[in-house]
Amino acid sequence: MADPLFIDRHGHRTWLKWHRGRRRASDPVFTGARILEAMRLGASVEVDLVVTGDKGMAVLHDLTLDRETTGAGPVAGTSDAAIRQLNLRGNNGEPLPDAVMLLEDLCQLMAGGAVHPDALLQLDYKEDESVLDDRAVAKFVAATGPVASNMVVSSGSAKAIDMLTAALPAMKKGFDATNEARFRAALAAGRLQEYVDEAMAEMPDAALVYLYWEMVTHAADAGFDIVDAFHRHGTRIDAWTIREVTPASVVQVERLLDLKVDQITTDDPEGLYAALET
Template sequence: MSDPAPPPADRASGRPSKDPSAPLSIDFRGHRTMLKWHRGRRRADDPPFTASRIVEGMRLGASVEVDLVIHADRGFAVLHDRRIDRATTGSGAIAALPASYLRGQTLLDNRGRPTGERVLLLEDLTDLLTGIEIAPDALLQLDFKEDAAALDDRAVEIFAAGVAPFASHYILSCGDAAAVERLTSAAPGIRVGYDPCHRGAADAAIRSGDYAGFVDRAVSASPDAEMIYLENRLILAADRNGVDLVDAFHARDRRVDGYTVTRVVPDTVREVRRLLELRVDQITTDDPESLAALDFERLDDDTLTGRTDSGSRLVRWVRRTTGLGPGPTTTRA
């Protein structure tokens, strides 16, 4: 995948103008919901974590997410799993692999074929962003996939140095509030996010129905978090029980990201429509382009409540709009 050309410059400001077709957000009933490019994907068939898509998203003003895992030299690899076998041309546990080895590996596409795009480390993000025109509202989420027990002084030092040049364009997230606190405290200017759904917390809230307690615990655990990341199944389970979790976090001055829509198919169209009605601030998706193509304002209730077999109104509407057929729908982070 070649590095995308920059968008044309706005004549008045000299800055790149936004591509109106870029899948950045959905406007629904007066509320704007951002579309987050999960693992740096703009389309469902994109391989994750490619430099070209990260650069493209930051130029356009997208919300882009990448994952971080600690490698043997105590820095951070931009990968999701603890092993690199499935996602790259290399093999082994990331914790045992030095930066030099990781830099020599190539990312694989969704069919397991080499992409020609190399594995990135945290410090490589600075190199990518240096020299490009970053849109003022572009945001790169760094999702730390480990916990505070994996951190030591060296890892924290490397993290702080790695994010310093573009701290205002980064938001750190993690399922461990202690890790969020330790890393963000060392990195002035970075924005703070927190995912309270880990360690069985989402399942416990759904089973108990104690959604108020869930909100209280989340806010208490990470008091500086501006964005709360919630599993869509949790948001929708609470909604079915008459509880608006999005509004509950808004009342605490937190924004809400609902994750993850992997494919745009009839079942997820219904879910996304309800998330939009609940005024979620951001939706994490592997296919921002197809999701942005749907006109939710024109999706009538009769179509929305149709059956999901191949003859239903909703299936026809989705296929007509996006050209997509059935496929996987949602996943956890």
């Protein structure tokens, strides 16, 4: 089987994003070896970032250490050195030999790892601009600068994205435009174009916009092509997240492909690729 990078349909290429660095559903999240593999292949891959007590950034999803690592307590109350002493936990909660990475550790892996020019690493910042200060931004810039051209930083906070990328012209911007309450109101009122326009007004230079996948299909059910509406603003669309590969989810993904989303976030790129290519 070919590597699970993208699907071509109807003259359009849709990338399969390796959510939290997973190639397949059985993979643990955020392991350096798997992320580096993806980057060498030219894949699209995502990791999450949480600010530490030293204003570094840990490659973790949760604001606390308890579930994902062998540590405990808030990430914001833990030093960089202490975080580096922790190990990741697997899907069953058992400790792994893989250490928890800080952003600079991951960037050093990339810098020495023959990254494919097409590879794109999404840094999904899980907090808002209130947590960022000059020290946090300076550490982010120092870590990512040498590999910024293969990165996109994403958040639901346009201000946070602007703060993090101000000194990194090579880094792409990604905006999570998923606001389900606003979307439902716009859908009910027949004002989905306004929803799109308002999202792009928040981040007009977004290279990628992230939408919960059901928003794409609900809009289509209402006769509105939300993917095309964002495309007309010059941005690409990532539909997130396909958790499992089942007959039902494959049908959903086929519809997303028909609607020409540019990227699909999935916890099982390999399984989804196999299902779509058979």
